[in-house]
Structures are given as structure tokens and as C-alpha cells.
Amino acid sequence: MEEKKKGVNVEVDELPEHDAQGSNDRRDAPKKDPHENDSEICDCRWCPKHSPRKRKLTVMPCGHMMGGRNLIVCIDGTANQFGEKNTNVIELYNLLLKDMDDNQRTWYNSGIGTYARPHWRSPKYWQQVVVHKIDLTIAWNFDLTVQAAYRWLADNYKEGDCIFLFGFSRGAFQVRALSGMIHKVGLIHKGNEVQIPFAYELYADPKSDNEEAPQVGSTDKKVSMAQRFKEAFSRRNVRVHFVGAWDTVSSIGVARGKRVLPETTEGMTHVCYFRHALALDERRVKFLPEYAWGGTTLPPESEAKHKSGRRSHSDRVHPQVLEVWFPGTHSDIGGGNAKNAGMDRSRPPQRWMASQAAELGLRIGPFKRELLLSEQIEFRESLTGLWHLFELLPFRRLTFARSQPGINTTRMPHLWSHRKIHDGQKIHYSLVLGKTESAYVPKARPPSDNPSFWDTLRNEPFQNSTQLLEIEMFYRGADAVTKILAGSPVDDLLKQIFADETGPQLFYDEVIETIRSWNERKPELALNVKHQLLHRTVDILQGKSGSIKLRKWGYIGTHLVELLKSGSDEDRRVVKGFQQQYTQDINCLFELQGHRGLVWSVAISPDGKRIVSGSRDNTIRIWDMETGAQVGEPLLGHGGHINSVAISPDGKLIVSGSSDMTIRIWDAETGMQVGESLRGHEHSVLSVAFSHDGQRIISGSRDNTIRIWDAAAGTQVGVPLQGHTDWVRSVAISPNGKRIVSSSDDKTIRIWDAEKGTQLGEPLQGHRSPVWSVAISPDGQRIVSGSLDDTIRIWDMETGTQVGESLQEHSGNINSVAISPDGTHIISGSDYKMIQIWDLETGKQVGEPLRGHTSCVMSVAISPDGKRIVSGSLDQTVRIWNAEGILV
Numbered sequence: 001m002e003e004k005k006k007g008v009n010v011e012v013d014e015l016p017e018h019d020a021q022g023s024n025d026r027r028d029a030p031k032k033d034p035h036e037n038d039s040e041i042c043d044c045r046w047c048p049k050h051s052p053r054k055r056k057l058t059v060m061p062c063g064h065m066m067g068g069r070n071l072i073v074c075i076d077g078t079a080n081q082f083g084e085k086n087t088n089v090i091e092l093y094n095l096l097l098k099d100m101d102d103n104q105r106t107w108y109n110s111g112i113g114t115y116a117r118p119h120w121r122s123p124k125y126w127q128q129v130v131v132h133k134i135d136l137t138i139a140w141n142f143d144l145t146v147q148a149a150y151r152w153l154a155d156n157y158k159e160g161d162c163i164f165l166f167g168f169s170r171g172a173f174q175v176r177a178l179s180g181m182i183h184k185v186g187l188i189h190k191g192n193e194v195q196i197p198f199a200y201e202l203y204a205d206p207k208s209d210n211e212e213a214p215q216v217g218s219t220d221k222k223v224s225m226a227q228r229f230k231e232a233f234s235r236r237n238v239r240v241h242f243v244g245a246w247d248t249v250s251s252i253g254v255a256r257g258k259r260v261l262p263e264t265t266e267g268m269t270h271v272c273y274f275r276h277a278l279a280l281d282e283r284r285v286k287f288l289p290e291y292a293w294g295g296t297t298l299p300p301e302s303e304a305k306h307k308s309g310r311r312s313h314s315d316r317v318h319p320q321v322l323e324v325w326f327p328g329t330h331s332d333i334g335g336g337n338a339k340n341a342g343m344d345r346s347r348p349p350q351r352w353m354a355s356q357a358a359e360l361g362l363r364i365g366p367f368k369r370e371l372l373l374s375e376q377i378e379f380r381e382s383l384t385g386l387w388h389l390f391e392l393l394p395f396r397r398l399t400f401a402r403s404q405p406g407i408n409t410t411r412m413p414h415l416w417s418h419r420k421i422h423d424g425q426k427i428h429y430s431l432v433l434g435k436t437e438s439a440y441v442p443k444a445r446p447p448s449d450n451p452s453f454w455d456t457l458r459n460e461p462f463q464n465s466t467q468l469l470e471i472e473m474f475y476r477g478a479d480a481v482t483k484i485l486a487g488s489p490v491d492d493l494l495k496q497i498f499a500d501e502t503g504p505q506l507f508y509d510e511v512i513e514t515i516r517s518w519n520e521r522k523p524e525l526a527l528n529v530k531h532q533l534l535h536r537t538v539d540i541l542q543g544k545s546g547s548i549k550l551r552k553w554g555y556i557g558t559h560l561v562e563l564l565k566s567g568s569d570e571d572r573r574v575v576k577g578f579q580q581q582y583t584q585d586i587n588c589l590f591e592l593q594g595h596r597g598l599v600w601s602v603a604i605s606p607d608g609k610r611i612v613s614g615s616r617d618n619t620i621r622i623w624d625m626e627t628g629a630q631v632g633e634p635l636l637g638h639g640g641h642i643n644s645v646a647i648s649p650d651g652k653l654i655v656s657g658s659s660d661m662t663i664r665i666w667d668a669e670t671g672m673q674v675g676e677s678l679r680g681h682e683h684s685v686l687s688v689a690f691s692h693d694g695q696r697i698i699s700g701s702r703d704n705t706i707r708i709w710d711a712a713a714g715t716q717v718g719v720p721l722q723g724h725t726d727w728v729r730s731v732a733i734s735p736n737g738k739r740i741v742s743s744s745d746d747k748t749i750r751i752w753d754a755e756k757g758t759q760l761g762e763p764l765q766g767h768r769s770p771v772w773s774v775a776i777s778p779d780g781q782r783i784v785s786g787s788l789d790d791t792i793r794i795w796d797m798e799t800g801t802q803v804g805e806s807l808q809e810h811s812g813n814i815n816s817v818a819i820s821p822d823g824t825h826i827i828s829g830s831d832y833k834m835i836q837i838w839d840l841e842t843g844k845q846v847g848e849p850l851r852g853h854t855s856c857v858m859s860v861a862i863s864p865d866g867k868r869i870v871s872g873s874l875d876q877t878v879r880i881w882n883a884e885g886i887l888v
Contacts, residue, residue, distance in 0.1 A: 062272035077169030087335035168334035172245035180263025186234025246334035265294035285414035295398035376434030426470035477510035590628030599872030614642030657685030700728030743771035786814030829857030
């Protein structure tokens with residue numbers, strides 16, 4: 001990049017401008033923060049000038065406030081840490097929204113036995129190798145991790161915070177222990193960190209619940225030592241909101257003890273919500289799971305009475321405790337079996353856990369893509385090699401007895417036994433949805449001895465007569481869309497979906513995602529199938545649009561091009577009906593994607609059928625106005641950024657100006673360059689325009705000059721027009737071809753005699769900053785200019801005087817202006833990511849701005865019939881807007 005010769009402006013590139021024919025010229029990069037004047041909230045989380053987004057605060061059944069601040073602790077499984085094989089814990093941590101205005105604080109700890117390694121020649125390295133192996137075996141740092149997480153919570157907790165804890169394997173047991181510690185001894189006040197080891201000892205000691213001591217301030221009532229500590233050192237009424245565990249493993253030492261840490265296997269009802277993902281195919285004795293009640297889902301009678309006083313708020317949608325089985329072994333459920341350096345696998349156990357937490361207040365980003373049917377089931381055998389030896393050894397282990405009371409632990413060898421599914425637990429729908437190369441039968445023992453259990457479960461799953469399936473509403477929506485595409489009956493399924501208040505939204509979302517991906521399906525969907533989905537969706541959602549959060553039309557418009565282009569009149573009618581009823585921002589008809597750089601310039605052909613765009617990616621692209629589809633291949637040849645494009649009055653030629661200091665002429669039909677490049681400018685060409693008879697091309701440049709060219713001969717006509725003292729940003733030519741108007745970084749506008757090449761009158765002065773864009777009205781009587789001073793000004797062509805007051809209701813630099821074909825309206829594009837429409841006579845804004853671009857609007861053009869507006873943006877897209885009802 002090179003420095004601007006005056007002041008501190010640095011060139012990032014030049015930006016284009018638009019004249020009366022629809023051409024756009026190019027200008028330099030914005031001279032100030034594009035959002036410097038922003039005042040309202042937007043969706044960009046990176047903008048330092050925008051206020052934090054305000055969230056609606058909602059009281060949940062447990063008493064916590066959804067929408068408030070979240071504290072999130074993530075603890076990984078044994079030997080798991082960030083790397084090529086990332087677990088669900090790391091992937092979830094990656095999904096968490098962590099910006100300042102997301103109001104979430106996070107803490108992550110790698111699994112037991114993972115540490116940063118010193119150089120291998122260091123004695124500390126070999127010492128750490130030994131410690132590492134011991135830690136992997138007996139987890140002697142288990143309590144240190146729990147205490148570290150507890151310390152972080154104590155340091156950061158504020159009244160009203162929601163605490164979320166997530167863990168995998170031993171990490172899952174650690175977060176369960178952490179939640180139990182907070183319940184038993186409370187969360188100490190900040191500043192009492194030296195008490196944490198003692199607090200952990202009190203928590204871990206089962207006798208601390210029984211030892212009686214006088215209550216603080218009383219000589220009569222006796223309380224336990226743990227309760228007394230809680231009252232003296234801890235905050236009041238701190239309760240963990242959510243615990244998410246992937247396949248909890250409790251074997252902290254060589255074998256499971258008779259007792260485990262308090263509150264970890266006593267139903268998990270001390271937390272607001274507990275979610276547990278379990279592995280159907282894990283068989284290793286050292287990886288036996290710990291259910292909410294340890295080895296069962298049924299509490300002992302004494303425990304049930306003891307816990308009956310705890311707050312419970314289970315409901316049909318969000319039960320307090322939910323344990324769900326998924327296909328796969330231990331590391332299939334928690335992640336870490338497969339390479340996942342991009343942290344984007346997000347298999348069903350991860351998605352289920354994330355969605356459960358999100359429904360209860362966690363704020364996460366979207367998954368990068370939908371899963372294929374072949375990705376629903378993932379299974380890699382874990383019982384291999386030396387693990388077989390452990391199956392023969394007499395470890396103390398759980399029996400998982402299904403009836404209570406019963407023998408809950410034993411030292412009998414495990415002998416490759418399968419896990420047992422207990423009453424109250426669920427089986428995830430991915431088992432039914434998934435497609436595998438060979439028949440998949442889970443290894444876990446079902447709750448009944450029926451040999452056809454798994455086949456029965458897979459047949460007509462949505463009837464779910466056994467109530468064993470955990471079917472997220474998303475899957476019901478996906479199944480409904482699949483049935484519609486296949487032409488199968490769907491009414492009964494839709495009744496189930498719409499029985500839930502969230503059903504219409506989930507069905508609608510699935511339809512939208514299907515539209516976005518249907519061109520990638522194998523085999524490709526036929527046009528009549530696409531028509532059927534849109535037609536049925538309009539009928540199914542009739543009268544429900546008010547309860548649905550609609551997507552913007554631009555989100556799916558380009559995916560409906562084929563129906564619009566190749567379909568019948570009926571297809572187009574259906575698409576239009578869907579657009580009008582079930583999309584928002586329908587003024588944005590298409591978002592055209594393809595450029596890999598900023599779009600500096602757009603122009604529209606005289607017949608209104610084609611759009612031409614020029615970009616920083618050094619390419620010119622042609623688009624179909626009706627369908628938004630790209631026409632042909634990009635036009636290549638320039639050796640620099642395309643700063644400006646224009647189309648000849650007969651629509652046959654395209655002219656482009658570039659940072660390579662050349663102007664090129666192209667055949668609009670073939671995309672081939674016509675003749676040699678026009679050379680003469682000594683610096684970047686920032687703006688080009690055709691005369692109304694198509695015989696002349698006008699160009700403005702960073703060399704401070706304007707040049708006139710013979711379009712047919714490709715030669716310069718006369719001498720350069722000189723007078724500007726800084727870069728010429730924009731040029732336009734009057735309808736009668738007698739006047740050229742130019743604007744410059746010297747803050748002036750100048751009028752020239754097109755035949756003589758002489759300046760007419762004095763420069764038009766009034767703007768306080770560089771003028772990036774000019775346009776001439778169809779009758780040739782008015783000039784409109786847009787400037788970095790955030791104003792639009794209207795000038796009289798004959799007298800050179802300003803007409804009326806400046807149009808100043810803007811926020812951000814005015815990058816481009818255009819005038820409607822009937823001369824009644826001005827269109828402007830600004831740094832504020834929107835297009836504004838103005839009444840040329842009164843100077844008043846007309847209607848609401850057109851919003852949709854995610855960055856500065858650098859160029860605007862209007863179709864000859866006034867029905868369409870086209871814009872190019874720094875967000876690398878071109879958008880087509882519906883102007884009917886606004887301009888015409």
C-alpha cells in the first residue's frame with residue numbers, strides 16, 4: 001500500500017462511483033473508521049463503536065435468569081488436550097460465544113495426565129514422564145483440578161450468574177464432584193482462597209455430614225461441620241445450573257472404591273439440570289459408567305426420602321435429569337477417536353449436549369454444517385489388545401443391577417460384559433436415522449429381553465410407543481421434509497411436530513436448510529420435487545408465519561435460481577408465494593456471491609437484463625438480473641483491481657478502469673477483450689463512463705486528470721483535462737454529451753466542456769471532505785454529489801450553485817450516488833452498510849433504508865425501468881433490490 005500524498009490517508013484501494021448511465025467509479029479506501037458515526041446496535045460483534053446487544057431476561061423454572069451472565073467450566077477426559085484429535089469438550093469450548101457483549105466467562109482444563117512438556121534433555125522431562133504415567137493410572141491430581149475450577153468460580157462469581165459445567169470421562173466425574181462440592185460446602189467468598197483445600201477435605205469426607213457442631217450464633221441447634229463451614233465462608237444460595245457429562249468414568253484409582261465422592265452418584269438433583277451422554281458400545285471394565293445414581297437409575301429408598309426435600313422443576317420439555325445413549329464407544333461419545341483439528345465434526349452426542357444447554361441459557365455459535373446420514377453413527381471398537389487382560393482381573397466394579405435393593409458392587413471378573421440400559425434412560429434418535437455400510441446392532445443390553453427390540457425401535461420410530469427414544473424436534477422436522485420430498489404421507493407426523501409450540505419454527509428451519517443444500521444432494525433433486533416442497537410448505541405453515549422467525553430472502557434466493565430460470569410459470573408463482581409469505585427483507589431479491597475481493601463498482605445494462613461488477617479480485621463478472629445467476633466466466637486480463645465499470649448505451653460493450661493504469665473494452669456477449677488496452681493515465685484509473693451515443697469514454701484517474709477516448713478507435717481524444725489538484729474519483733457525462741462532471745479528493749466538483757476540454761466556470765465548492773461520487777440527472781439540469789463529509793449535495797448545472805440544503809441524515813461516508821431514470825429520486829450507498837433513497841426535489845428521505853450488506857456499500861446503480869437497485873459492497877457481494885413501490 002502507498003501513502004496518500006496529502007495528510008495521513010493510506011491507500012487500501014480505490015473506490016468506484018456511479019453516473020447517470022449506471023456506471024460506477026472507484027475510490028480509495030475509507031479515510032476513517034467506517035463505523036465512526038454508528039449509533040444503533042447491529043449484528044456485528046467486532047465493531048467497537050456498537051453497544052452490547054440487549055438480551056431479554058427470562059426467569060427459568062429453576063429460578064435462574066436466562067439471558068444473564070454465564071460462568072462456564074470445561075474439563076477434558078484422561079490424556080485429552082487440544083491437538084489434532086479434539087474432544088467434544090474442546091469443540092464445545094470452541095462454540096462458546098466469548099466476546100465481551102456475549103456476557104460469558106470461560107475456563108478450560110485439559111484432562112488428567114496432560115501437561116506442557118519441557119525439552120527431552122531436561123531432567124524435569126523424565127521426571128514428568130514418570131509423574132504423567134502415574135497420574136494416568138491413579139489420577140493423583142484429580143482433586144487439584146477440582147480445586148482449581150472451584151477457585152476460578154469463587155474468583156469470578158457474581159450474584160445471579162448461571163454456572164455451566166461440562167466434562168468428558170474422568171473430567172465428567174470431576175465436574176460432577178465440583179457441583180457436589182458447591183452444594184455441600186457452598187461457593188466461598190472471593191478472597192478466602194486459602195480455605196479451598198480445607199473446603200475440599202470437608203466435601204470429600206462423608207463424616208463431615210454427620211459431625212454435629214453448634215450453629216453459628218446458637219447454643220442449641222446442631223448442624224454438620226460442612227453446613228457450618230458453608231454458613232461461615234460461602235455465598236448464599238449458589239446452585240449449579242447445568243452439568244453436561246459425556247460418558248462419566250469414576251475409576252479415580254486402580255479400582256472403584258465402595259464409596260465415591262459425595263453428591264456425584266446421588267441422583268444429581270442438587271443441580272438445576274443434569275445431562276449425560278452414554279456409550280452403547282463400550283465394554284471395557286475400566287470404563288464402566290456412573291449413572292446419576294451410580295450403577296442404577298433408581299435411588300435407594302432411603303436416598304429417595306433423604307433427597308425428597310430438594311427443589312425439583314422437571315417438566316415435559318426440560319427434565320431435571322436426562323441420560324441418553326448414543327451409538328459408539330467411550331471416545332466416540334466424548335470425542336477424541338478421530339482427527340478433528342478444525343473442531344468441526346460435531347457428531348450427535350455433541351450436538352445434543354450443545355442444544356440442551358442452549359435451550360437452558362448457554363450462548364453458542366452455530367454448527368458449521370448439517371450432518372450426513374452416514375455421520376449419525378460412529379463406532380470404533382475400543383476393547384482391543386491389553387484391554388482384554390483387564391476383563392479377567394477381579395477389580396471392584398458396579399453390577400448395574402436393575403432391581404433395588406440388590407448387590408451393587410462385585411469383584412467378579414467383568415468378562416467382556418455389555419453395558420445395561422436402565423429404566424428412565426433414553427436412546428438417541430441418531431441410532432434410527434444413521435446409515436452404516438453394514439448392519440449396526442448396539443452392544444448394550446436393552447431394558448427388555450425381547451430379541452427384536454432394536455428392530456422394533458427402528459420401525460416407525462416417531463410412534464415411540466416405548467417412550468425410549470430421545471427424539472429432538474429437529475429430527476422430526478428433518479423426517480417431515482424427507483417424507484415430503486419422497487411424496488410420502490406426512491400429516492400424522494406434522495400433528496406431532498405442531499403439538500409443540502416450537503414445532504413450526506423447527507419445521508420451517510429444516511425447509512430453509514434443505515433449500516440451501518438441495519443442489520448438493522446426490523442424486524440431485526428434480527424441479528418438480530423442489531416445487532412440491534415449496535408448495536406443501538406454504539400450505540402447511542398457512543396462518544403460522546406470525547409465530548415464526550423468518551429468514552431473509554437473500555439467505556436462500558440464489559438457491560432458487562434454477563426454479564426461476566428453468567421452471568414453469570407455476571414454479572415461478574410458487575417461488576414468489578413462498579418469498580412473500582415466508583421470508584423477510586424481500587426487497588433484497590438476491591445476494592450474488594462469487595467475487596473473492598471487495599466489490600467496488602456495479603453497472604446495469606440498458607435493457608435491464610444484465611449486471612456487471614468489478615472487484616478488488618481483479619475480475620469483472622456478469623450476472624443475470626432476473627435469476628441472480630452468474631453469466632459465463634469472469635472477465636480476466638487486468639493486472640490490478642477493477643475500480644470502475646460501465647456499459648455502452650447499446651449494451652454491447654463493457655468498459656473497465658483498473659489500478660494497472662489501463663482501460664479495457666470488452667464484448668458483453670462473448671466476454672472477450674476488444675482491441676488493445678487504452679493507455680495514457682500515469683496512475684490508477686478510478687472512474688469510467690460512456691457518453692450517451694457510445695462514441696466516447698470518459699476516465700478519471702489518480703494522476704489528477706480526466707481523459708476522453710474514442711471508443712471505436714481506442715485512442716485518446718485531445719489533451720487531458722487538468723485542473724483538479726488531487727485524485728479524480730468520479731466522472732459523469734450529460735445526456736446531450738456536451739458536459740463532463742468530475743469530483744475529486746480536492747473537495748471540489750468541476751464542470752467541463754466535452755468538445756473543447758476546457759473547464760466551465762469556477763469549481764463547485766461546499767463539501768468539507770473528498771467527493772467520491774457524482775451523477776447527472778436525465779434532463780441534464782442537476783448534479784448530485786456524495787462526499788466523505790457524510791452529505792449529499794444538489795447543484796444547478798448551468799449556474800454551478802448549490803440547490804437547497806445538504807442532505808445530511810446519514811451515518812457514514814457517502815460512497816456512491818445515482819439518480820433514478822425519471823429524475824425524481826437519489827440513491828446513495830454509505831459506510832453504514834445501507835442504501836438510502838431521497839426525493840430529489842424536497843431532499844427528504846423516502847421510506848426505510850435498504851439493509852442487508854454486512855459492510856460498507858461502495859457502489860449503487862438503478863435499472864432503466866426503475867424497478868431494481870443494484871449495490872456492491874466491501875462484504876464482497878452484489879445485491880439486487882426490489883424498488884417497486886419505492887421508485888415506481
